Amino acid sequence: MHKTKDDIIAATAEHVQLLLRGEGSGHDWWHIYRVWHNAKHIAASEPEANTFVVELAALLHDIGDHKFHNGDETVGPRLAKEWLDQFGLPASTVNHVVTIIQEISFKGAGTSSAMSTEEGCIVQDADRLDAIGAVGIARTFAFGGHMSRQLYDPAIEPVLHTSFEAYKASTAPTINHFYEKLLLLKDRMHTKTARKIAEKRHQYMEEFLRKFFAEWEGLE
Numbered sequence: 001m002h003k004t005k006d007d008i009i010a011a012t013a014e015h016v017q018l019l020l021r022g023e024g025s026g027h028d029w030w031h032i033y034r035v036w037h038n039a040k041h042i043a044a045s046e047p048e049a050n051t052f053v054v055e056l057a058a059l060l061h062d063i064g065d066h067k068f069h070n071g072d073e074t075v076g077p078r079l080a081k082e083w084l085d086q087f088g089l090p091a092s093t094v095n096h097v098v099t100i101i102q103e104i105s106f107k108g109a110g111t112s113s114a115m116s117t118e119e120g121c122i123v124q125d126a127d128r129l130d131a132i133g134a135v136g137i138a139r140t141f142a143f144g145g146h147m148s149r150q151l152y153d154p155a156i157e158p159v160l161h162t163s164f165e166a167y168k169a170s171t172a173p174t175i176n177h178f179y180e181k182l183l184l185l186k187d188r189m190h191t192k193t194a195r196k197i198a199e200k201r202h203q204y205m206e207e208f209l210r211k212f213f214a215e216w217e218g219l220e
């Protein structure tokens with residue numbers, strides 16, 4: 001029977017939920033759920049955007065993340081294409097979703113992670129909102145623990161990576177990630193909606209870091 005767009009989104013959500021349920025590094029189904037909802041919220045203020053593409057890309061953006069496949073960036077786009085190919089969608093729709101997944105990842109402070117379409121900008125903003133603020137802090141330490149990283153080492157300075165390869169190869173302590181990525185995100189949001197939310201989440205991270213370093217020295 002022919003599937004409606006709503007059916008395809010529901011089937012995709014269920015598929016991703018089964019794949020990522022219980023994942024322990026902050027890339028679990030609930031990350032996807034939050035990004036999906038963020039993306040729908042942002043898209044509501046962008047009337048030109050194709051919300052079907054936005055929702056599919058938000059749902060499928062982390063099913064084969066390079067971070068968990070030895071840095072291989074081709075796994076995620078391939079798995080997304082294999083999943084979408086069953087629905088008989090126009091090739092342009094499938095290609096658009098796959099392109100967003102190829103482009104979305106942060107690639108280092110000194111490198112570009114530009115999105116080529118408005119829908120891509122919305123999904124990247126939605127993903128980046130979940131990297132900052134209270135949830136962002138929690139996810140970052142979950143990821144650090146998952147990768148056996150130290151919390152902080154005052155002797156290891158943050159690095160503003162100028163290539164994706166160098167960014168991916170880093171094994172720095174988790175606090176460094178705030179300076180290498182998270183604090184840079186608010187100025188890299190594409191949409192007005194995300195920029196406004198990012199501002200508040202950014203302030204919360206600044207306050208967290210201030211307290212972290214004060215407590216490190218036993219000052220508070």
Ligand code: ADP
Nearest residue numbers: 026065104105106127131139140143144174177
């Ligand atoms: P992206 O594709 O832009 O990397 P993801 O949705 O895959 O975005 O999630 C990235 C999140 O994973 C970061 O925001 C952070 O919470 C965590 N993470 C990634 N790399 C590191 C790192 N080196 N140290 C700590 N956390 C990290």
Ligand code: NI
Nearest residue numbers: 035061062127
């Ligand atoms: Ni993500």
